[in-house]
Amino acid sequence: MNNASQQLAIGFDIGGTNVRAGVVNADGQVIDTRAVATAKNAADLEDSIEKLVLELRADHDIKAVGLAVAGFIDPTCTTVLFAPHLPWRNAPVRNNIEDRLGMPVRLEHDANSAAWGEARFGAGRDAKDWVFFAVGTGIGATLMSGGEIYRGAFGTAPEFGHLCVVPNGRACSCGKNGCLERYASGTALPDTAVELRADYETALPEVPTGEEIVAAARLGDPLAVAVMEDFGMWLGKGLAMVSDVLDPELIVLGGGVSHEADLFLPHSRQTMKDNIVGAGYREVADVKVAVLGSQAGMIGAADLARAGACVS
Numbered sequence: 573m574n575n576a577s578q579q580l581a582i583g584f585d586i587g588g589t590n591v592r593a594g595v596v597n598a599d600g601q602v603i604d605t606r607a608v609a610t611a612k613n614a615a616d617l618e619d620s621i622e623k624l625v626l627e628l629r630a631d632h633d634i635k636a637v638g639l640a641v642a643g644f645i646d647p648t649c650t651t652v653l654f655a656p657h658l659p660w661r662n663a664p665v666r667n668n669i670e671d672r673l674g675m676p677v678r679l680e681h682d683a684n685s686a687a688w689g690e691a692r693f694g695a696g697r698d699a700k701d702w703v704f705f706a707v708g709t710g711i712g713a714t715l716m717s718g719g720e721i722y723r724g725a726f727g728t729a730p731e732f733g734h735l736c737v738v739p740n741g742r743a744c745s746c747g748k749n750g751c752l753e754r755y756a757s758g759t760a761l762p763d764t765a766v767e768l769r770a771d772y773e774t775a776l777p778e779v780p781t782g783e784e785i786v787a788a789a790r791l792g793d794p795l796a797v798a799v800m801e802d803f804g805m806w807l808g809k810g811l812a813m814v815s816d817v818l819d820p821e822l823i824v825l826g827g828g829v830s831h832e833a834d835l836f837l838p839h840s841r842q843t844m845k846d847n848i849v850g851a852g853y854r855e856v857a858d859v860k861v862a863v864l865g866s867q868a869g870m871i872g873a874a875d876l877a878r879a880g881a882c883v884s
């Protein structure tokens with residue numbers, strides 16, 4: 573192991589269910605991990621982060637800590653403005669944790685962290701202007717512009733999941749109706765199954781889970797296959813909109829649903845090609861599946877922590 577790869581940082585992935593921490597070397601390899609359930613109040617959550625760092629610091633020479641947070645971060649990457657599944661509200665998390673630990677702390681949005689991980693060590697390594705599109709419970713996205721994270725003026729760009737694709741469509745947790753993620757996400761699958769149920773034979777229960785739909789689609793269940801077809805179509809339309817607005821060279825598909833990409837991605841790619849403006853007369857973004865899986869966020873957060881302050 574050379575000197576550079578001994579520059580260890582801890583990357584945290586802080587989600588609504590679990591807080592996961594990984595010791596990551598400069599080659600993007602995770603060499604140790606810890607996880608705890610996410611605490612319900614801010615003080616307990618910060619206590620648990622400090623405790624995990626102290627545990628990992630006992631075994632490793634840690635230089636910095638990166639926090640990937642599922643929520644809105646201010647453009648200077650110091651404050652968690654709002655996180656729907658976490659207790660922080662307008663909380664100066666970067667400074668709070670830095671004061672507790674006495675070492676550099678980097679705060680970043682979770683999709684941005686995962687995109688950065690893919691940019692440095694994964695599917696986005698050779699790209700400059702590209703989009704990370706994470707499909708799980710909802711849709712999280714990051715725009716990489718000239719190799720850097722594009723934040724927008726107020727730090728919330730881009731929210732592709734909440735583009736309206738069906739006027740007066742399904743209600744979304746964001747308060748709007750007809751958002752893309754209500755048709756192309758893991759949680760959209762059961763809704764689509766309920767809507768299409770009358771038209772297809774099926775062995776699925778009345779209100780199936782996303783996992784049941786995926787498993788049934790693999791066995792050829794007609795309703796489940798139709799649901800995945802519908803999902804792939806909406807995802808493709810979403811990617812066409814992304815391409816029309818941003819003209820990226822590459823779209824990297826991440827998130828939990830990406831593990832089932834063989835079930836829908838060919839259809840999504842075709843739908844994207846058919847729906848972009850100037851179809852047939854322009855270059856089309858390559859669509860690749862992310863390679864770092866559920867560790868992308870912690871790997872990216874650790875690498876950003878090693879690199880230093882948020883540049884904006």
Ligand SMILES: [Zn+2]
Nearest residue numbers: 734744746751
């Ligand atoms: Zn929405």
